[in-house]
Amino acid sequence: MKRLLAIVPAVVFAGLMVAFVIGLGRDPSILPSMLIDKPLPVFDLPPVRAADTKGLASTDFRGEPALLNVFGSWCVTCRVEHPFLMQLKAQGVPIHGLDWKDQPGAGEAWLVRYGDPYQLAGDDPVGRTVIDLGVTGAPETFVVDRQGRVRYRHVGAITPEVWSKTLAPLMTKLKAES
Amino acid sequence: MSAEIGQFALIMALVLSLVQAVAPLWGAWRGDPVLMALGRSASMMQAGFVILAFGCLAYAYVTSDFSVALVARHSNTVQPLAYRFAATWGSHEGSMLLWVLILAIYGGAVAAFGRSLRETLQARVLGLQGIMGAAFLGFLIFTSNPFSRLVPAPPEGSELNPLLQDPGLVLHPPLLYLGYVGFSVAFAFALAALIEGRVDAAWARWVRPWVLAAWVPLTAGITLGSGWAYYELGWGGWWFWDPVENASLMPWLLGTALLHSALVLERRGALVSWTILLAILTFSLSLIGTFLVRSGILTSVHAFAVDPKRGVYILAIIAVMTGAALALFAWRTPQMRSGALFAPLSREGGITLNNLFLMALTATVFLGTFSPVFVEIVNGDKISVGPPYYARTFGPIAVPLLILSVFGPMLNWKRDELGALARRLRVPAAIAAAAFLLGFVTLGWRQTVTVGALALSAWLVAGAFAILGRRWWSGRKDLGWAIRSTPPSMYGHVLAHAGLGLLALGVTGVSSWETDKVLTMQPGDNVVFAGRTLTLTELADVPGPNYVARRATFNVEGRGRTYTLSSARRAYQSSQTTEAGIRVGLLGNLYVSVGEESGRGVVVRLWDHPLIVWIWLGGLVMSLGGLVSLCDRRLRLGAARRVAPAAAVPAPAE
Known part of the structure; x- marks a missing residue:
């Protein structure tokens, strides 16, 4: 009996180590989106650019797969991501922008200063839509298919590596879907 | 130049730690006094070299030597001197160096102050500490080198995380590490005892001051950390159940259990294998706590070195050390003699119950901290465990423990009577009842829970002083002599338990009326x-x-x-x-x-x-109590000479 009891701590510890070894292989900062394979939450936002007649609505994601990019003029990483979005625009990738919690006019001033990669751009000054999307921080990008369903969520800046490894193949696949 | 000297000192320390790991263990096995003496010299020299390395890094920070990559990343010239110095341990590499520094200093202290120890026991303890030193020095040099150069050197550095630029940071990490690493001594003692197959009262008398020496700074460090979070993070909270906070709480809970069970082993020779197991687990939890939060297994606001490569190395260290210790435990303990018997209602019985409660609390925190890992492995869900979990599990176990903590010290060793116990506790019981009635009348029945918690605080403080009361008034005619002859360790005991009452008062106040x-x-x-x-x-x-x-x-x-x-x-x-x-x-x-x-x-x-x-005052009073106990001459003499039999000391220890 005593011999058996003495072994218990070692056995429990061995189990624990196995769990930790498995746990080490994953990244705890990746949070799965609750929206994967679900339609975008319904929203209809006013335009960021004063000259636009139309902002951004969830119904705009129909017909062709597109990216939904959450940004803000206050967001430093968005500034880092921005030149690459401009490159994607040049390649003809459809990107729509969602301006998160900006002062009136700040989003537009930012786009004028650094360039505008967005086809449509909606303004969410109170952050209501962003909550519905479950965004944890800017920048964040959703890949939306031609039926308006969220297919992928990327947290953080899109880098050339992320694009070529993950997002570009997915976009190609979505384009091929009927 | 200082970076190269530091680098060289670290390599020398690694070589010396390897000598320290081999020579004394072999010497103890062969009974060779020369090899055992070599172990002592090696551990003192290793401490010297690590101190030199730490000094070099601190010098590079203070003089803003940005050609050292670490300095350039965490310091700049406009940062005030105190924070340039504190930045030495404000990064992953620097804090690892601090860890190794404290480990080496404890090792040197065992070598320097342990002359009266049984020579083979001391040699084995030093050898085991040499193994730990080698493992961590290797980790430092091969994966987290603090002395890497940056070419070309930038004219100005980045800065230390502003949240860390606070007087709290200057003290908080060193105190915590003194605690965590301090438990490595008890761990080494436990393993040495398992290797020798001999655990006795002398062993417990030797270990207790070391456990106390770790417990005191850990208590102060946790208290300070809580206070720092309160005023620096600007959220108005004092405890967030963050994985890193839990990582410090778990060794504290088990260390507290160890402190008490080692007392039973010292006075009564009971709870032998249990005490050994606690010594192993306390340090293992220090390791798991400090390192897993950095390995990338858990997310935490504190995790500042998420790097899987380091995680693998750390996990390997933990697996080998704790795994070997527990395997040795499984192999050796069945052959060791069982401890003395005691009645359920006795001081030993009370401490056993205290240990079970502390163990249960530790398990609760452990499950809360690590269940996100387990749940994801089982079904792939991402979960996070927050305060509601702890309110439902930690609280209901902690409250009975607090109530019982007044009974324990009033019990006699070996066996006791319920009636006599009740008589001894009538004063604190009356005070608690009066507090309850007073609260009930002024606050009304709607706040019964709060009133109950306030009465509990009164019970704890009054119960702590009842320990003194019992010594001073029970059957003694000469009060003056009774007061003069009270050993400091008893005041320490009273302070530590009263601090618990003050802590309970603070928690009650802020959680009821915030x-x-x-x-x-x-x-x-x-x-x-x-x-x-x-x-x-x-x-x-x-x-x-x-x-x-x-x-x-x-x-x-x-x-x-x-x-x-x-x-x-x-x-x-x-x-x-x-x-x-x-x-x-x-x-x-x-x-x-x-x-x-x-x-x-x-x-x-x-x-x-x-x-x-009162939450922080309580924590500091507890820590002060431990310090007073540690200063007790009797404890130190007992440790040094291991002659005085327990019966010769009239006072209940602690």
């Missing part, structure tokens, strides 16, 4: 909050040494004299921090924290925290 309010204010506006009237008198930019602050100043009237209180948002190079304005009082704190500014004014968050300061 109120808060959020509003937008412009200069000239006033607000009535918790019996006070606050007027925002000024909103101004104030330059600091390495930041610019936007400071809001309030005039506070009511509840005593009128005073001013200010809270600021500081803009550092890399980020912003909120400096809360706190009016500290024994009855309660007023906590003001300013947020963002807009056209309508500045966002102001107000908290009233009744009695909260």
Whole structure:
């Protein structure tokens, strides 16, 4: 009996180590989106650019797969991501922008200063839509298919590596879907 | 130049630790005094070289030598001197060096002060510490080298995380590490005892001061960390159940259990294998706690070195050390003699119960901290465990433990009677009952839970002093002699238990009566909050040494004299921090924290925290109690000479 009891701590510890070894292989900062394979939450936002007649609505994601990019003029990483979005625009990738919690006019001033990669751009000054999307921080990008369903969520800046490894193949696949 | 000297010193220390790992263990096995003496010299020299390395890094920081990559990343020339120095341990590499430094100093101390120890036991302890030293020095040199150079050297460095630029940081990590690493001595003693197959009262007398020496700074460190989070993070909370906080709480809980069970082993020769197991688990939890939060297994606000490569190395260290220790435990303990028998109602019985409760609390925190890992492995769900879990599990186990903690010290060793126990406790019971009635009458039945908790605090404090009362008045004619002859360790015991009561008082106050309010204010506006009237008198930019602050100043009237209180948002190079304005009082704190500014004014968050300061006073009193115990001559002499039989000491120990 005593011999058996003495072994218990070692056995429990061995189990624990196995769990930790498995746990080490994953990244705890990746949070799965609750929206994967679900339609975008319904929203209809006013335009960021004063000259636009139309902002951004969830119904705009129909017909062709597109990216939904959450940004803000206050967001430093968005500034880092921005030149690459401009490159994607040049390649003809459809990107729509969602301006998160900006002062009136700040989003537009930012786009004028650094360039505008967005086809449509909606303004969410109170952050209501962003909550519905479950965004944890800017920048964040959703890949939306031609039926308006969220297919992928990327947290953080899109880098050339992320694009070529993950997002570009997915976009190609979505384009091929009927 | 200092970086190269430091690098060289670390390599020398690694070589010496390898000598220390082999020579004394072999010497003890062969009975060779020369090899055992070599172990002692090696551990003292290793301590010397690690101190030199640490000094070199500190020197590089203080003189702003940005050709050292680590310095360039965490310091700059406008940072005040104290924070340039504290930045030495403000990074992953630096804090690992601090860890190794403390480990080496403890090793050197065992070699220097352990002359009266049984020579083979000392040699084995040193050998085991050499193995640990080698493992961590290897980790430091091969995966986290603090002395890497940066070419070309930048003219100016980045900065230390602004949240860490605080007097709290100067003390908090060293205290915590003194605690964590201090338990490595008990761990080494436990393994040495298992190797020798001999655990006796002398062993326990030797281990107890080392456990206490780790417990005292750990208690102070946790208390300080809680206070630092309270005023620096600007959330108004004092404990967040963050994985890193839990990582410090778990070794504390088990270390407390170890402190008590080693007492039973010392006085009565019982709980032999249990004490050994606790010694192993306490240090293992220190390791798991300190390192797993850095390995990338868990997310935490504290994790500042998420790197899987380091994680693998750390996990390997933990697996080998704890795994080997537990395997040795499984192999050797069945052959060791069982401890002396005792009746369920006895001091030993009380301490056993205390140990079971502390073990259960540790298990609760452990499950809460690591269940996200387990759940994801089982079904792939991402979960996070927050305060509601701990409120439902930790509280219900902690409360009975607190109630029982008054009974234990009043019990006699070996066996006791229920009637006699009740008579001894009549004064604290009467005080607690009076507190309950008084609270019930003034606060009403709606706050019965709060009143009960207040009575519990009174019970704990009164119960702690009853220990002194019993010694001074029970059957003694000469009160003066009774007071004069009271050993310091008894005062330490009283302080530690009374501190628990003060802590309970603070927790009760803040969790029952905390109120808060959020509003937008412009200069000239006033607000009535918790019996006070606050007027925002000024909103101004104030330059600091390495930041610019936007400071809001309030005039506070009511509840005593009128005073001013200010809270600021500081803009550092890399980020912003909120400096809360706190009016500290024994009855309660007023906590003001300013947020963002807009056209309508500045966002102001107000908290009233009744009695909260007692949480930290309680923690510090507990730690002070441990320190007083540690200073007891009897404890040190007992440790050094291991002659005085337990019967020769009239007072109940502790």
